[in-house]
Amino acid sequence: MITIVGGGLAGSEAAWQAAECDVPVTLHEMRPVRPTVVHKTDRLAELVCSNSFRGDKLDNAVGLLKEEMRRLGSLVMRAAEASRVPAGAALAVDRERFAETITRAITKHPRITVTRQEVTAIPDSSERAPVIIATGPLTSDPLSAAIAVLVGERYLYFYDAISPIVLAETIDRSRVFRASRWGRSLGPKSDVRGAECDVRRTERGDVVPAERVRGAGAPGLDNDGQGDYLNCPLTLDEYDRFYNALVTAESATVHDFDKERFFEGCLPIEVMAHRGRDTLRFGPMKPVGLVDPRTGREPYAAVQLRQDNLAGDHFSLVGFQTQIKWGEQARVLRLIPGLEQAEFVRFGMVHRNTYVNGPSVLDETWQVRARPTLFFAGQMSGVEGYVESAASGLIAGLNAAALARGEAIAPPPRTTAIGALAYYVAHANPAHYEPSNITFGIIPPLPHAPRGKKLRNQALSDRALADLDGWMRSRTLVHQ
Ligand SMILES: Cc1cc2nc3c(=O)[nH]c(=O)nc-3n(C[C@H](O)[C@H](O)[C@H](O)COP(=O)(O)OP(=O)(O)OC[C@H]3O[C@@H](n4cnc5c(N)ncnc54)[C@H](O)[C@@H]3O)c2cc1C
Numbered sequence: 001m002i003t004i005v006g007g008g009l010a011g012s013e014a015a016w017q018a019a020e021c022d023v024p025v026t027l028h029e030m031r032p033v034r035p036t037v038v039h040k041t042d043r044l045a046e047l048v049c050s051n052s053f054r055g056d057k058l059d060n061a062v063g064l065l066k067e068e069m070r071r072l073g074s075l076v077m078r079a080a081e082a083s084r085v086p087a088g089a090a091l092a093v094d095r096e097r098f099a100e101t102i103t104r105a106i107t108k109h110p111r112i113t114v115t116r117q118e119v120t121a122i123p124d125s126s127e128r129a130p131v132i133i134a135t136g137p138l139t140s141d142p143l144s145a146a147i148a149v150l151v152g153e154r155y156l157y158f159y160d161a162i163s164p165i166v167l168a169e170t171i172d173r174s175r176v177f178r179a180s181r182w183g184r185s186l187g188p189k190s191d192v193r194g195a196e197c198d199v200r201r202t203e204r205g206d207v208v209p210a211e212r213v214r215g216a217g218a219p220g221l222d223n224d225g226q227g228d229y230l231n232c233p234l235t236l237d238e239y240d241r242f243y244n245a246l247v248t249a250e251s252a253t254v255h256d257f258d259k260e261r262f263f264e265g266c267l268p269i270e271v272m273a274h275r276g277r278d279t280l281r282f283g284p285m286k287p288v289g290l291v292d293p294r295t296g297r298e299p300y301a302a303v304q305l306r307q308d309n310l311a312g313d314h315f316s317l318v319g320f321q322t323q324i325k326w327g328e329q330a331r332v333l334r335l336i337p338g339l340e341q342a343e344f345v346r347f348g349m350v351h352r353n354t355y356v357n358g359p360s361v362l363d364e365t366w367q368v369r370a371r372p373t374l375f376f377a378g379q380m381s382g383v384e385g386y387v388e389s390a391a392s393g394l395i396a397g398l399n400a401a402a403l404a405r406g407e408a409i410a411p412p413p414r415t416t417a418i419g420a421l422a423y424y425v426a427h428a429n430p431a432h433y434e435p436s437n438i439t440f441g442i443i444p445p446l447p448h449a450p451r452g453k454k455l456r457n458q459a460l461s462d463r464a465l466a467d468l469d470g471w472m473r474s475r476t477l478v479h480q
Pocket residue numbers: 005006007008009010011028029030031036038039045046048049050051117118119120134135136137138139140143160162193195196197351352353377378379380384385386387389390
């Protein structure tokens with residue numbers, strides 16, 4: 001019998017994997033009894049921000065990780081395929097259908113019992129009854145406090161900044177054009193989490209209160225070109241106006257942009273803007289590879305909008321994570337051509353995020369070193385991102401099931417993406433630990449790598465998949 005706390009991406013995947021190994025599971029999820037500040041439903045595996053699982057090709061690392069998860073029988077990957085929406089070479093999903101598919105699969109599984117309750121202390125665990133904590137970045141306060149006592153680590157709070165979403169019918173189609181960058185599907189270099197990011201500080205910050213802004217719908221002409229994105233082109237004057245409004249807008253939490261310590265991979269737009277007038281034009285507003293069909297030229301700058309649900313009635317502003325006050329956001333973002341009348345379904349915001357210092361606390365099996373009958377999985381375990389969270393849940397679920405059945409636990413080879421992620425979490429430098437997305441950089445290099453990044457990455461993927469297959473055969477995992 002396994003107890004899992006938290007029915008998010010990691011907890012749901014862990015429950016599925018363990019139950020598929022014939023081990024009974026009790027999954028405790030606190031919603032809807034106790035909500036979080038960002039979840040909106042009572043569904044399991046609700047995606048709280050971007051609807052993208054990022055790149056889906058084998059020459060990028062997250063594409064490899066997803067393929068490994070598919071081979072391991074991942075429920076999250078199966079649900080993602082079943083709710084896929086157009087997003088070039090990325091895997092993006094209709095968030096409602098996705099969460100609904102997972103919820104149905106988990107609640108109907110004969111060996112999984114779901115209880116809706118907040119767990120306030122770490123449950124007792126033993127070899128026959130291991131526990132997995134997968135309560136995510138918004139772990140409730142009493143449990144956070146209990147975990148802090150257990151791991152003996154000073155907690156790090158960091159702040160996630162998420163992008164706004166607008167209602168499609170309020171986008172002025174006469175001012176935007178449909179296109180993918182370079183006229184083709186997303187390539188590996190675009191394999192970034194478009195609609196959210198992480199910024200980090202050492203203290204807890206305030207969460208912005210909910211608020212909706214109403215705007216009139218804008219009918220307009222439909223620009224019916226090819227491509228997965230709606231692009232809002234800006235002239236030099238329009239960019240200047242937007243830039244000036246952005247750098248003078250009031251921020252919800254941050255007042256001194258020089259002193260804030262942010263995660264460089266994904267900065268709030270106002271922080272980027274404060275670094276220089278053109279910083280945004282080399283970041284989320286870069287126009288390269290986008291030709292405006294009305295002028296036949298690249299615009300001076302561009303904002304990309306990506307479809308956020310299957311119905312196509314929500315679009316998120318790609319890379320536009322922000323912590324500007326919500327009223328101010330509406331004013332500033334409506335300076336973007338095409339968004340003058342935009343109605344915001346969700347504003348960008350900043351919130352608390354919690355994780356343990358993986359290398360100090362965990363083994364590469366996702367077991368707590370000091371208490372091996374306890375596992376951490378998901379964002380709480382010190383990984384970063386939807387796919388990585390689900391991947392850690394997958395292996396934690398398999399390993400907890402092995403422990404409960406009295407079998408040996410063997411982590412996947414380090415040459416696989418899923419094994420490399422676990423290795424990173426357990427062995428990175430604890431002094432400078434940062435949760436990581438999967439990258440080829442944390443997978444050991446090939447002894448004789450082909451020249452060229454694409455070929456090299458493909459070769460790393462080939463080796464990873466061969467090694468994963470060997471590992472699965474050795475464990476008689478036959479999900480394929
Ligand atoms: C606002 C926000 C935006 C994000 N945006 C993105 C993004 O766009 N892309 C991306 O890849 N990653 C994003 N992340 C990171 C994202 O949370 C993780 O990638 C992923 O959801 C983590 O999965 P998880 O299973 O660890 O946690 P979650 O999916 O959050 O699941 C944890 C579950 O545990 C439950 N829970 C918490 N405490 C308790 C308790 N005491 N008892 C019982 N249940 C409890 C919660 O209700 C929740 O359902 C974002 C995170 C946040 C907070």
